[in-house]
Amino acid sequence: MTSEEKLRARIKELEDELSRRDRINVVRKKISEMSSEVVDSNPYSRLMALKRMGIVDNYEKIRDFTVAVVGVGGVGSVTAEMLTRCGIGKLILFDYDKVEMANMNRLFFQPHQAGLSKVEAAALTLTGINPDVVIATHNYNITTVDNFDHFIEQIRSGSLTNGPVDLVLSCVDNFEARMAINKACNELGQTWFESGVSENAVSGHIQLIVPGVSACFACAPPLVVASNIDERTLKKEGVCAASLPTTMGIVAGFLVQNTLKKLLGFGEVSWYLGYSALNDFFPLMQLRPNPSCDDSFCQKMQRDRPPPTPPPTPAPAATQPVLHEDNQWGICVVDEESGDAAEGQVLAEGVRTAYSMPAGDGASGDASVEDTDASVEELMKALKQL
Amino acid sequence: MTSEEKLRARIKELEDELSRRDRINVVRKKISEMSSEVVDSNPYSRLMALKRMGIVDNYEKIRDFTVAVVGVGGVGSVTAEMLTRCGIGKLILFDYDKVEMANMNRLFFQPHQAGLSKVEAAALTLTGINPDVVIATHNYNITTVDNFDHFIEQIRSGSLTNGPVDLVLSCVDNFEARMAINKACNELGQTWFESGVSENAVSGHIQLIVPGVSACFACAPPLVVASNIDERTLKKEGVCAASLPTTMGIVAGFLVQNTLKKLLGFGEVSWYLGYSALNDFFPLMQLRPNPSCDDSFCQKMQRDRPPPTPPPTPAPAATQPVLHEDNQWGICVVDEESGDAAEGQVLAEGVRTAYSMPAGDGASGDASVEDTDASVEELMKALKQL
Numbered sequence: 001m002t003s004e005e006k007l008r009a010r011i012k013e014l015e016d017e018l019s020r021r022d023r024i025n026v027v028r029k030k031i032s033e034m035s036s037e038v039v040d041s042n043p044y045s046r047l048m049a050l051k052r053m054g055i056v057d058n059y060e061k062i063r064d065f066t067v068a069v070v071g072v073g074g075v076g077s078v079t080a081e082m083l084t085r086c087g088i089g090k091l092i093l094f095d096y097d098k099v100e101m102a103n104m105n106r107l108f109f110q111p112h113q114a115g116l117s118k119v120e121a122a123a124l125t126l127t128g129i130n131p132d133v134v135i136a137t138h139n140y141n142i143t144t145v146d147n148f149d150h151f152i153e154q155i156r157s158g159s160l161t162n163g164p165v166d167l168v169l170s171c172v173d174n175f176e177a178r179m180a181i182n183k184a185c186n187e188l189g190q191t192w193f194e195s196g197v198s199e200n201a202v203s204g205h206i207q208l209i210v211p212g213v214s215a216c217f218a219c220a221p222p223l224v225v226a227s228n229i230d231e232r233t234l235k236k237e238g239v240c241a242a243s244l245p246t247t248m249g250i251v252a253g254f255l256v257q258n259t260l261k262k263l264l265g266f267g268e269v270s271w272y273l274g275y276s277a278l279n280d281f282f283p284l285m286q287l288r289p290n291p292s293c294d295d296s297f298c299q300k301m302q303r304d305r306p307p308p309t310p311p312p313t314p315a316p317a318a319t320q321p322v323l324h325e326d327n328q329w330g331i332c333v334v335d336e337e338s339g340d341a342a343e344g345q346v347l348a349e350g351v352r353t354a355y356s357m358p359a360g361d362g363a364s365g366d367a368s369v370e371d372t373d374a375s376v377e378e379l380m381k382a383l384k385q386l
Numbered sequence: 387m388t389s390e391e392k393l394r395a396r397i398k399e400l401e402d403e404l405s406r407r408d409r410i411n412v413v414r415k416k417i418s419e420m421s422s423e424v425v426d427s428n429p430y431s432r433l434m435a436l437k438r439m440g441i442v443d444n445y446e447k448i449r450d451f452t453v454a455v456v457g458v459g460g461v462g463s464v465t466a467e468m469l470t471r472c473g474i475g476k477l478i479l480f481d482y483d484k485v486e487m488a489n490m491n492r493l494f495f496q497p498h499q500a501g502l503s504k505v506e507a508a509a510l511t512l513t514g515i516n517p518d519v520v521i522a523t524h525n526y527n528i529t530t531v532d533n534f535d536h537f538i539e540q541i542r543s544g545s546l547t548n549g550p551v552d553l554v555l556s557c558v559d560n561f562e563a564r565m566a567i568n569k570a571c572n573e574l575g576q577t578w579f580e581s582g583v584s585e586n587a588v589s590g591h592i593q594l595i596v597p598g599v600s601a602c603f604a605c606a607p608p609l610v611v612a613s614n615i616d617e618r619t620l621k622k623e624g625v626c627a628a629s630l631p632t633t634m635g636i637v638a639g640f641l642v643q644n645t646l647k648k649l650l651g652f653g654e655v656s657w658y659l660g661y662s663a664l665n666d667f668f669p670l671m672q673l674r675p676n677p678s679c680d681d682s683f684c685q686k687m688q689r690d691r692p693p694p695t696p697p698p699t700p701a702p703a704a705t706q707p708v709l710h711e712d713n714q715w716g717i718c719v720v721d722e723e724s725g726d727a728a729e730g731q732v733l734a735e736g737v738r739t740a741y742s743m744p745a746g747d748g749a750s751g752d753a754s755v756e757d758t759d760a761s762v763e764e765l766m767k768a769l770k771q772l
Contacts (some may be wrong), residue, residue, distance in 0.1 A: 014400035028487070028497045038626040040486035046587075049628035053586040073711065078493075082631040100426040102413070105433050105471050107464075110515055111414045116756040129496055157431050169451070200439040201432075202653070240424040242435035245468040245644040252634035257663050267588070267664035277643050278653035358479040372749050 212301025598687025
């Protein structure tokens with residue numbers, strides 16, 4: 001072999017290796033129609049089997065739906081992956097963070113993605129998993145004025161048919177972003193799910209919000225403040241919230257499971273489902289809208305809609321505490337903490353229990369109460385006795 | 387540039403490209419000690435924060451533990467990923483299946499892995515996510531005689547210190563494999579968790595089994611058979627079980643959350659936690675061992691252990707139905723189905739409700755009952771009223 005032949009052989013070898021790697025990373029071809037065929041090569045066989053099992057009437061309809069996922073962190077990324085694997089029509093992802101090594105204790109992102117924007121990294125992974133899903137990404141903070149206008153436009157016209165999206169899933173980690181989503185959805189009359197995980201990582205919840213029908217996020221604020229103290233000033237320097245892949249995966253699972261039930265019309269959609277990891281307790285409840293809600297669009301939706309009696313809530317009565325039935329607003333305490341959490345918290349004057357406020361004593365108070373005549377402690381005690 | 391120089395330049399170019407790709411896929415360096423430092427580059431900061439939040443006393447102890455995961459499918463793969471991201475010391479994975487495109491409706495595996503063995507593909511992905519975790523894989527069916535002996539030896543001496551593993555997690559999808567795990571764990575006095583998802587994809591459960599203390603899998607069989615009919619002969623040709631990434635992710639989340647509670651000693655570990663997706667119902671219960679269990683090691687463990695009163699079960703009384711307190715064995719009905727499922731099933735003579743038997747009418751009966759004086763229907767009705 002001449003020297004030139006050797007060099008050419010080496011080039012061939014390197015090119016083959018690169019081509020082999022390209023083949024590995026190539027996404028599967030798009031599939032024009034969902035098939036029920038039971039063969040190992042069909043990625044939809046186990047989903048279409050839901051029809052044969054009598055669970056869903058028309059599974060393939062999932063391809064018509066568009067879901068916006070706001071926040072692609074520990075809950076949002078898994079939410080997007082589940083919907084992608086279920087074959088949702090279109091996903092619209094919003095986030096403005098970058099992937100960090102500190103995110104590796106939750107599912108989805110991988111170390112080699114550190115430094116990429118979360119929406120970009122997510123879109124790449126999701127397209128590799130299921131190229132049939134249309135994925136749009138927006139790498140910005142929805143709470144600034146310009147971005148908020150753009151965000152609201154995506155919700156209004158981002159579907160596959162340029163109409164409103166079918167559902168908005170809030171997977172954000174702060175109050176400001178939740179209020180922005182709430183504002184947008186009230187203005188548009190857009191149904192959405194709120195979700196959250198406590199800063200001590202051992203509780204979480206999902207909540208369905210139908211403007212005018214159920215309480216909006218401003219109706220029954222799991223609020224930081226009555227006196228407009230900025231949430232950020234309450235956060236202590238150097239405080240790092242705990243998180244677990246378990247709790248976040250479970251909350252994402254609840255969120256997508258209820259999304260599937262809502263979109264495909266099977267089972268009963270939960271209005272509010274909580275999760276307390278320490279004792280495997282799962283409160284179910286419902287919150288009615290507040291007639292004097294601060295959000296004027298919420299008030300308008302309440303007036304425009306038929307009488308504010310939400311559809312019957314799901315699940316066995318025993319696990320569905322509704323306190324203070326005679327309470328004007330029908331607002332319930334939300335107890336996600338076990339044991340003696342939320343006790344011993346010292347809050348500044350005018351500050352109520354926070355949504356995601358770090359608690360120095362190891363307790364993270366997710367409890368919310370508005371205008372009831374009992375103390376938080378009394379209500380939590382009553383709830384526990386149920 | 388001479389022809390040879392051109393060829394060498396091309397080689398350099400190709401080598402650089404390959405090297406760049408290797409860098410992308412390179413796993414992060416091992417980290418000798420878990421740090422609490424709150425910096426973006428620390429993959430353990432959010433886990434170590436569980437200490438500051440008062441949830442866990444000694445999180446870094448997780449590195450001492452070894453967990454065996456039997457079955458690396460829809461539940462087992464996510465279970466292994468969660469434990470890997472939590473920084474478990476060692477994982478031992480057992481499976482003998484290959485990755486198929488038909489698995490893509492569940493989390494974890496990706497299309498480019500189709501054709502690889504599940505344990506091999508899982509080990510590659512998990513090591514990329516967290517190289518600090520020691521991962522051992524066994525690509526075989528644990529139910530054959532030789533493999534069973536090897537399996538039992540891994541459970542007995544597979545830990546980081548060559549002692550017994552700390553926990554076995556059963557994530558298998560059939561009765562035979564569950565009975566093999568049960569036999570091994572009874573013989574060794576090994577604590578384990580059983581898990582399962584119904585064939586209609588909308589219910590699941592986890593169950594803690596402590597030999598001699600709680601019912602083993604043979605004590606209160608969610609059995610296929612009294613008359614020894616082979617499970618496989620009951621499965622209809624061409625039947626394809628339904629599955630969802632949501633249900634399987636949630637069950638994996640419950641499994642790992644209770645594993646963390648058990649290993650790290652926080653919260654209350656559930657003996658049995660069920661999940662009914664259609665109505666977000668989560669039954670908690672406990673099953674006592676059966677003094678006349680078919681498994682002789684189970685009987686021996688019962689005699690050798692202190693009085694068979696399991697530790698207090700977790701969670702609020704209202705969600706923890708214990709039926710027939712005067713029942714000799716304290717065995718409860720397990721109701722994972724909602725509505726009128728499990729009714730109308732037609733079973734062959736001598737065949738009881740199956741663990742994972744496909745139900746032709748769309749109902750998958752996961753109910754189990756042994757030696758009570760009420761019918762399954764009566765017990766299920768009673769359970770629902772609680």
